[in-house]
Amino acid sequence: xxxxxxxxxxxxxxxxxxxxxxxxxxxxxxxxxxxxxxxxxxxxxxxxxxxxxxxxxxxxxxxxxxxxxxxxxxxxxxxxxxxxxxxxxxxxxx
Amino acid sequence: xxxxxxxxxxxxxxxxxxxxxxxxxxxxxxxxxxxxxxxxxxxxxxxxxxxxxxxxxxxxxxxxxxxxxxxxxxxxxxxxxxxxxxxxxxxxxxxxxxxxxxxxxxxxxxxxxxxxxxxxxxxxxxxxxxxxxxxxxxxxxxxxxxxxxxxxxxxxxxxxxxxxxxxxxxxxxxxxxxxxxxxxxxxxxxxxxxxxxxxxxxxxxxxxxxxxxxxxxxxxxxxxxxxxxxxxxxxxxxxxxxxxxxxxxxxxxxxxxxxxxxxxxxxxxxxxxxxxxxxxxxxxxxxxxxxxxxxxxxx
Numbered sequence: 001x002x003x004x005x006x007x008x009x010x011x012x013x014x015x016x017x018x019x020x021x022x023x024x025x026x027x028x029x030x031x032x033x034x035x036x037x038x039x040x041x042x043x044x045x046x047x048x049x050x051x052x053x054x055x056x057x058x059x060x061x062x063x064x065x066x067x068x069x070x071x072x073x074x075x076x077x078x079x080x081x082x083x084x085x086x087x088x089x090x091x092x093x094x
Numbered sequence: 095x096x097x098x099x100x101x102x103x104x105x106x107x108x109x110x111x112x113x114x115x116x117x118x119x120x121x122x123x124x125x126x127x128x129x130x131x132x133x134x135x136x137x138x139x140x141x142x143x144x145x146x147x148x149x150x151x152x153x154x155x156x157x158x159x160x161x162x163x164x165x166x167x168x169x170x171x172x173x174x175x176x177x178x179x180x181x182x183x184x185x186x187x188x189x190x191x192x193x194x195x196x197x198x199x200x201x202x203x204x205x206x207x208x209x210x211x212x213x214x215x216x217x218x219x220x221x222x223x224x225x226x227x228x229x230x231x232x233x234x235x236x237x238x239x240x241x242x243x244x245x246x247x248x249x250x251x252x253x254x255x256x257x258x259x260x261x262x263x264x265x266x267x268x269x270x271x272x273x274x275x276x277x278x279x280x281x282x283x284x285x286x287x288x289x290x291x292x293x294x295x296x297x298x299x300x301x302x303x304x305x306x307x308x309x310x311x312x313x314x315x316x317x318x319x320x321x322x323x324x325x326x327x328x329x330x331x332x333x334x335x336x337x338x339x340x341x342x343x344x345x346x347x348x349x350x351x352x353x354x355x356x357x358x359x360x361x362x363x364x365x366x367x368x369x370x371x372x373x374x375x376x377x378x379x380x381x382x383x384x385x386x387x388x389x390x391x392x393x
Contacts, residue, residue, distance in 0.1 A: 016339040018346040023317030027342040034325065036318025 002081055003054050007091045009080055010050030014087050017045065028088070040065055044076055050092045054080060108161060114143030114152070115218065116293070118273045118284040119229045122221055123152040127161045130210045137215065141287045154196075154221045156203040160210040174212045178220075180332055186224075188216065196220060222271075222286065223331050230275040231284070232344055233329040237261040237269035238285050238296070242379040245297040246283050248272055250327040251304035256365055258289070260304070263366030264380040267294045271329055274298050276347035300353050300378045303327065304369075307358035312372045320354040321345050 003009060011017075015026040015035075024042030026035040037045055040061065047057045057080070058073045065072050083089040111131035113124045115138045124134060135142055174191040181187060188194040192208030194217055203221065205213040223233050236250035237257040246267070251257050261269030268291030273284040283298040285291045303315070303323045315323055324345045357372050359365055373380050 016342050018343060020318075020321065020346050020350055021316035025318045025321055025346065027338065029338045034318055034322050 002077065003084055003091055005055040005058070005077075006053055008050055008053050008094050009048045009057070009084070009089050010092050011045065011048050012088055012090050026088070040072065040076070041079060044079060048080070048089055051094070053094075113138070115141050115287075116143050117141055117218075117222055117286050118226055118231055118295075120154070120222060120225045121152045122218055123155045124214060124218070125155070125157040126210065126214065127158070130158060130160075130214065133211050134214060137211075138287045139290075139292075141291070141293050152201070153225050154201050154203060156205065156214060156217050156221070158205040158210050158214055160205055160207060160213065174209065174216060176216055178332060186220070186332060188213075188220070192216060196224075198224060219271075219288075220331055223329050226273055227337060227340065230344065231273040232275060232341065232348065233286075234272050234274060234324075235270070235327045235329055236272040238267040238272045238283055238294075239264040240266070240296075240381045241299055242381045243299075245299040247373065247378050247380060248274060248283055248298055248301045249304055250301060250324070252327075255304040255306060256359060256361070256369065257304065259365055260369055260380075263370070263383055265383050267292050267296075274301070274348060276344060276351055279351060281348050281352045298348075298352055300355065300373075300376070301348070302373065302378075303354065303356045305356065305358045306361055308360050309358060310360060310368060310372070311356075311358045312376060313356045313358075314376075315349075315354045315356055320349040323356060324349060324354060 014030065015028045017024055017026045022039070024037040024045050026037065028035065043061060043064065044057060047060060054077065058076050061072050061076050080089060084091070109128055110125050111128050113126070113131055113134055115122045115124065121143065126134065176188055176190040176192060179187040179189060184197055184199040186196045188196070192205065192213035194203060194205045194213055196203040196217065203217050205217060226233055234248065234250050235252065236248050237260060238246045238248055239261060241247055249257050249260050258269045267285035268288060270288035271286045273286065275282055281298040282295060284295045285293060301324065328341065355376055357369060359369050359372070370380055370382065
């Protein structure tokens with residue numbers, strides 16, 4: 001199920017994360033996995049602090065990664081859906 | 095220091111010696127029979143604290159109930175088959191070729207049965223892995239080698255990756271396990287007794303992950319790849335979920351402060367030379383071991 005655009009999203013505590021060499025690195029202890037996020041994914045991760053709606057996050061990405069074309073927005077929404085499904089992000093009330 | 099005790103059941107006199115061992119910032123006191131004490135002194139050499147007593151505050155006291163010496167036929171390289179049973183947050187049982195228990199909260203461990211030397215050495219290793227994180231250290235499978243420009247390179251790798259060969263070719267301080275931690279704007283490293291280690295600390299200038307490959311290459315690792323490579327070489331006999339995040343943050347802090355490189359080298363006689371050249375090309379020339387060595391034997 002897709003996250004509605006008006007919903008706010010935030011990172012859960014399931015993953016620890018650090019910025020390293022311009023990359024966002026996630027440790028998902030329960031899965032014993034290290035995940036590396038590229039620049040766009042890392043920016044989504046940073047923005048998902050519960051203060052913004054998914055629509056606001058998508059707009060920010062479209063503005064900051066304008067060179068990525070129209071796919072940036074769709075890719076971002078799809079990425080958030082995947083993280084929510086995986087329990088790394090959650091919908092929340094503002 | 096030696097004291098005489100009496101067996102509870104037989105009343106027989108038993109002499110116990112206490113050895114103090116310091117590795118990194120961890121101090122361990124070991125109570126054993128004199129024959130075992132002599133072997134452990136040879137094992138830990140300069141890591142033995144000269145005067146265990148009032149001036150030493152141990153983090154762990156290990157006692158051997160195994161007496162009457164050790165199995166003389168067991169070589170230093172004997173690797174015991176051991177299994178760990180985690181009873182709770184503080185208590186761990188060692189079963190297999192040796193039987194022992196460790197209580198972190200009490201700061202004590204007891205070797206109950208099995209080969210005294212390998213059993214006690216295993217308890218010291220286990221203590222090291224459990225106690226050093228509290229002081230910010232990460233325990234790695236690795237060697238510490240000196241750089242020509244000062245400081246150390248840590249060579250991390252699995253068994254057979256070339257750590258020991260490199261440790262013989264370069265000036266080294268240990269070649270099986272090594273400690274590292276973020277310190278100020280850089281990283282600090284400390285040696286361990288394994289193998290033939292000498293107790294030293296030095297700034298860590300670079301961390302080198304070694305792999306065997308027929309296609310030699312040197313790659314600077316960044317971000318997730320650096321952490322993935324470093325974490326593959328962390329020594330953790332008892333994984334603890336609660337410590338995962340701290341370890342992760344520490345690995346990231348080390349990787350943010352010093353370069354992490356992956357060196358792939360082919361095995362063979364030219365390995366130390368090619369590794370030395372690879373390190374030199376990345377700005378971290380190792381100091382070569384100038385001690386004379388014999389190829390082959392005396393005969």
